Amino acid sequence: MKIISEVKDAKKIAIGGHVRPDGDCVCSVMALYRYLQKELPETQIDVYLEKPAAVFDCIQDIDKICSDFQTDQVYDVFFALDSNDERLGDALSIYQKAGRRINIDHHISNTGCGDLNIIEPQRSSTAELLYDLMDPEKVDEEIAKAVYLGIAHDTGVFRYSNTSPHTMEMAAKLLRFGFDFSALLEHTFYEKTYVQTQIMGRAVLESVRFMNDRCIVSMVSRRMMDFYQVNTKDLDGIVNQLQVVSGVDCAIFMYEIGTLQYKVSMRSNGKVNVADVAVKFGGGGHVRAAGCTMNGTYHDNINNLSREIAGQMKRAEQKERA
Numbered sequence: 148m149k150i151i152s153e154v155k156d157a158k159k160i161a162i163g164g165h166v167r168p169d170g171d172c173v174c175s176v177m178a179l180y181r182y183l184q185k186e187l188p189e190t191q192i193d194v195y196l197e198k199p200a201a202v203f204d205c206i207q208d209i210d211k212i213c214s215d216f217q218t219d220q221v222y223d224v225f226f227a228l229d230s231n232d233e234r235l236g237d238a239l240s241i242y243q244k245a246g247r248r249i250n251i252d253h254h255i256s257n258t259g260c261g262d263l264n265i266i267e268p269q270r271s272s273t274a275e276l277l278y279d280l281m282d283p284e285k286v287d288e289e290i291a292k293a294v295y296l297g298i299a300h301d302t303g304v305f306r307y308s309n310t311s312p313h314t315m316e317m318a319a320k321l322l323r324f325g326f327d328f329s330a331l332l333e334h335t336f337y338e339k340t341y342v343q344t345q346i347m348g349r350a351v352l353e354s355v356r357f358m359n360d361r362c363i364v365s366m367v368s369r370r371m372m373d374f375y376q377v378n379t380k381d382l383d384g385i386v387n388q389l390q391v392v393s394g395v396d397c398a399i400f401m402y403e404i405g406t407l408q409y410k411v412s413m414r415s416n417g418k419v420n421v422a423d424v425a426v427k428f429g430g431g432g433h434v435r436a437a438g439c440t441m442n443g444t445y446h447d448n449i450n451n452l453s454r455e456i457a458g459q460m461k462r463a464e465q466k467e468r469a
């Protein structure tokens with residue numbers, strides 16, 4: 148399937164992604180936006196997404212994103228990228244009203260929520276999947292840059308196990324456009340503000356290991372966020388920092404989003420399927436990186452997650468022994 152054949156008769160197209168959009172989500176949405184704009188200059192194309200982190204200001208037309216979801220517009224086609232319908236947030240009603248819904252995603256927990264579903268969990272990122280749906284002749288430097296960054300963010304800069312030979316071949320093609328990939332990665336992925344570094348340090352300092360040191364957990368409360376004057380976008384990367392502790396099979400990071408409500412991020416080194424754990428609590432994601440929202444005290448949430456993780460570890464060990 149090529150994207151254009153699906154939408155060439157549409158007069159109005161909307162593109163959206165998940166709440167708290169990450170690099171892959173932001174970049175996929177923007178790559179598709181530019182691609183469709185170039186290909187269909189007569190068509191109205193709108194992007195609905197929560198405001199991306201400031202580092203993505205380097206992506207062309209990022210200021211065209213509409214983060215106000217109150218609209219009477221009814222679209223002929225809505226592309227939901229990197230998300231299922233449950234994670235579209237306030238864009239859900241726009242999605243539901245659209246004439247045709249196209250869902251493009253790489254999350255294993257997404258069973259497909261569109262009239263057309265292109266869900267490929269073996270893909271490193273939605274950006275990688277999307278690029279293969281584009282006509283390479285029509286891709287320009289700005290699209291290439293967005294696709295490259297989407298892939299880079301979801302693979303931890305080509306490091307995680309979701310990085311395939313195909314991912315690298317695609318990255319090589321994209322680099323030929325000549326953009327300054329090194330500066331872009333530095334700016335959007337590695338660079339942190341001073342307070343981001345401080346709160347990461349605090350979270351690491353206060354982390355606790357359990358289950359014979361095979362799990363590690365830490366939490367950032369609302370009070371801590373207020374103290375350091377940070378918001379939830381400033382907490383990216385903390386769970387990854389916990390994951391690299393040697394001997395750890397599973398890292399958990401939570402931050403408070405409301406009274407007795409936490410956003411949970413999990414990372415695994417392969418032994419624990421954190422997507423399965425997250426799905427048990429209404430979330431989702433990938434085998435090695437997943438998340439969910441949990442209600443209850445911090446300690447109750449750890450207990451509930453631990454039970455699932457311990458069950459998985461036990462089953463994995465039984466399998467190994469058999």
Ligand code: 5GP
Nearest residue numbers: 412413429430431432433436437438439440
């Ligand atoms: P992170 O921990 O970086 O927020 O998310 C890790 C992965 O899990 C990402 O692919 C993200 O899209 C997915 N994820 C995180 N939270 C949720 C959630 O609440 N529901 C679903 N379905 N996926 C999630």
Ligand code: MN
Nearest residue numbers: 169171172229
């Ligand atoms: Mn995502």
